[in-house]
Amino acid sequence: MTPFCAAIDWGTSAFRLWIFAGDGTVLAERRSDDGMFRAADDGFAVILERHLAELGVAADLPAIICGMAGARQGWREAGYLDTPCNVADIIGRALRVDDHPRDVRILPGIAQRDARAPDVLRGEETQLLGLVAEGLRSGVVCMPGTHSKWVTLGAGKVESFSTYMTGELFAVLSRCSILGAAMTGGVDVSPDSPAFLAAAASVLDSRAPVSNLLFQVRAGQLLGFAPPAEGAARLSGLLIGLELAGAVTRLGAGTEIVLAASGGLGALYQAVMEARGLTVRVCEADIAVRRGLWSAARAIWGTHGKQSHAS
Amino acid sequence: MTPFCAAIDWGTSAFRLWIFAGDGTVLAERRSDDGMFRAADDGFAVILERHLAELGVAADLPAIICGMAGARQGWREAGYLDTPCNVADIIGRALRVDDHPRDVRILPGIAQRDARAPDVLRGEETQLLGLVAEGLRSGVVCMPGTHSKWVTLGAGKVESFSTYMTGELFAVLSRCSILGAAMTGGVDVSPDSPAFLAAAASVLDSRAPVSNLLFQVRAGQLLGFAPPAEGAARLSGLLIGLELAGAVTRLGAGTEIVLAASGGLGALYQAVMEARGLTVRVCEADIAVRRGLWSAARAIWGTHGKQSHAS
Numbered sequence: 001m002t003p004f005c006a007a008i009d010w011g012t013s014a015f016r017l018w019i020f021a022g023d024g025t026v027l028a029e030r031r032s033d034d035g036m037f038r039a040a041d042d043g044f045a046v047i048l049e050r051h052l053a054e055l056g057v058a059a060d061l062p063a064i065i066c067g068m069a070g071a072r073q074g075w076r077e078a079g080y081l082d083t084p085c086n087v088a089d090i091i092g093r094a095l096r097v098d099d100h101p102r103d104v105r106i107l108p109g110i111a112q113r114d115a116r117a118p119d120v121l122r123g124e125e126t127q128l129l130g131l132v133a134e135g136l137r138s139g140v141v142c143m144p145g146t147h148s149k150w151v152t153l154g155a156g157k158v159e160s161f162s163t164y165m166t167g168e169l170f171a172v173l174s175r176c177s178i179l180g181a182a183m184t185g186g187v188d189v190s191p192d193s194p195a196f197l198a199a200a201a202s203v204l205d206s207r208a209p210v211s212n213l214l215f216q217v218r219a220g221q222l223l224g225f226a227p228p229a230e231g232a233a234r235l236s237g238l239l240i241g242l243e244l245a246g247a248v249t250r251l252g253a254g255t256e257i258v259l260a261a262s263g264g265l266g267a268l269y270q271a272v273m274e275a276r277g278l279t280v281r282v283c284e285a286d287i288a289v290r291r292g293l294w295s296a297a298r299a300i301w302g303t304h305g306k307q308s309h310a311s
Numbered sequence: 312m313t314p315f316c317a318a319i320d321w322g323t324s325a326f327r328l329w330i331f332a333g334d335g336t337v338l339a340e341r342r343s344d345d346g347m348f349r350a351a352d353d354g355f356a357v358i359l360e361r362h363l364a365e366l367g368v369a370a371d372l373p374a375i376i377c378g379m380a381g382a383r384q385g386w387r388e389a390g391y392l393d394t395p396c397n398v399a400d401i402i403g404r405a406l407r408v409d410d411h412p413r414d415v416r417i418l419p420g421i422a423q424r425d426a427r428a429p430d431v432l433r434g435e436e437t438q439l440l441g442l443v444a445e446g447l448r449s450g451v452v453c454m455p456g457t458h459s460k461w462v463t464l465g466a467g468k469v470e471s472f473s474t475y476m477t478g479e480l481f482a483v484l485s486r487c488s489i490l491g492a493a494m495t496g497g498v499d500v501s502p503d504s505p506a507f508l509a510a511a512a513s514v515l516d517s518r519a520p521v522s523n524l525l526f527q528v529r530a531g532q533l534l535g536f537a538p539p540a541e542g543a544a545r546l547s548g549l550l551i552g553l554e555l556a557g558a559v560t561r562l563g564a565g566t567e568i569v570l571a572a573s574g575g576l577g578a579l580y581q582a583v584m585e586a587r588g589l590t591v592r593v594c595e596a597d598i599a600v601r602r603g604l605w606s607a608a609r610a611i612w613g614t615h616g617k618q619s620h621a622s
Contacts, residue, residue: 072533111533111534112530112534113534113536115531115536117523117527118527118530118531118533118534118536118537119526119527119530120530120533120534147489147526162520162523163523163526163527163530164520164522164523164526165488165489165522165523165525165526166522168488168489169488169522169525172483172484172487172488173483175487176483176486176487177476177479177480177483178458178476178479207518207556207557207560208557209473209475209556209557209558209560209561210521210553210557211475211476211477211480211550211553211554211557212428212473212474212475212476212557212558214476214480215430215458215474215475215476216428216429216430216474219423219429219430219431219474220426220429222383222422222429222431223422223423223424223429223431225424225426225429226429239522242521242522243520243522245518245520246518246519246520246521246522246523247520247523249518249520250520
């Protein structure tokens with residue numbers, strides 16, 4: 001099949017690229033750590049063209065991009081739509097990179113310009129576009145990650161959202177703080193780990209002394225109450241529990257949570273949510289973002305696979 | 312006056328040394344950043360002797376030490392007393408460094424061997440000894456710092472305590488996380504800052520979504536709601552508020568808090584506590600630890616200033 005377009009999810013530290021045929025079939029896929037941080041050094045255009053050249057695609061194949069490539073410190077600042085907004089409206093606001101020979105469009109993020117709860121997301125709007133394309137209209141969507149997003153969707157609109165720094169807190173505390181000494185067992189966490197589930201429950205069940213519980217991860221090991229192998233499970237449980245403690249209290253009783261996550265992280269969130277008695281529907285975040293990029297590409301460049309987009 | 316002993320508060324990153332006369336007068340004082348981290352490289356004995364040589368003190372002047380020099384990764388592990396314990400009992404448990412020509416004693420820390428709330432402190436026990444020497448018998452003592460300690464004291468005994476990672480959270484988040492981008496105004500915080508007090512109140516006043524509020528420090532700047540100069544005030548307010556939210560809910564109504572702190576940090580805690588309607592008594596932590604070291608030295612080596620300790 002003839003390639004129709006390239007689609008890139010360009011995150012802070014990760015780069016994922018797909019080549020779509022005109023019917024949405026994925027012809028090729030690449031994953032690398034050429035995220036925004038590396039691209040800021042090497043150049044976004046250089047990295048994109050290198051990946052496309054290695055796949056041997058034509059110089060006029062267009063590319064649709066979401067994520068941090070559209071941030072202020074990215075390739076081009078693609079701006080934000082403001083809440084409340086139709087998810088599909090991100091397509092019309094895609095920014096064309098004007099000084100690049102290939103037709104490259106970068107999707108905007110979404111901003112919540114509310115002085116009481118200012119917030120931004122970038123990349124997750126494309127996952128949401130994919131979920132809407134699959135039929136989701138309303139509900140609460142949790143997208144775990146470095147900066148976890150909780151989005152309230154109503155009739156295809158993003159009504160409001162909140163970011164929780166869970167993944168970044170885990171990273172900086174396990175690498176840069178005294179809790180690094182508690183991670184000698186590695187940072188892999190099993191959703192079945194009793195230490196993980198107990199730590200999450202300890203933050204969820206009361207007005208917990210959070211930064212005291214964090215220190216106990218280390219003190220418990222020093223005093224022989226907790227094996228070093230459980231350090232990561234405890235820290236992860238505390239931080240996911242802390243996120244849910246904030247997010248879940250804002251939900252109505254019986255609200256179903258759409259959990260859009262990939263791999264092991266999704267299983268951790270699902271375990272804590274189900275232990276808490278919440279109703280969870282799991283979606284694959286990778287598939288959602290790919291579907292969102294495809295929706296945007298099809299809307300921008302047509303649906304027939306003819307390379308009419310080459311200008 | 313003749314020097315009676317040297318006294319050292321040897322912290323993770325700071326080193327403070329005093330030379331006492333036999334009546335407790337301070338004859339000399341030194342402060343440096345030769346803390347445990349540097350001493351682990353250069354050697355504790357080398358650093359101590361260098362400082363003492365620069366002051367020209369005799370080779371047989373004894374030295375009393377508290378703090379991280381007694382940690383597992385310190386000079387010699389000085390162990391812990393277990394709660395509940397008389398603060399004064401740390402003196403009898405001072406560890407003599409057996410392979411050093413000078414008479415050097417390291418005071419132990421205190422451990423709370425409670426599987427539900429395991430905790431350790433090291434250095435603060437000597438501040439407590441100083442406060443007890445000044446007449447404090449019972450009450451709640453808050454000692455802010457990298458790892459803030461809240462100690463419940465009853466009849467001169469440490470009944471229980473809790474560590475909050477407040478200072479370390481501020482350090483790692485402002486240096487290693489996305490919030491570093493929100494600190495362009497520097498990390499000095501004024502206790503009068505409305506942004507600081509509002510941030511503290513936002514965590515204290517409800518079941519706050521902590522890791523969401525942390526992200527808002529940055530998002531508020533990105534969207535123009537918060538000036539970059541206020542970033543540190545907001546982060547500091549959130550983290551001190553988070554500590555108090557955990558610690559204060561454990562106190563009885565009307566409990567007076569003894570705040571043992573030094574310099575600007577004490578003023579920040581005092582401002583948040585008083586805004587919350589708490590009764591605070593402020594003590595100088597520097598004076599408390601010096602007084603504690605003096606109490607221990609006098610008990611170990613006598614009170615008459617004669618150098619009978621030289622063995």
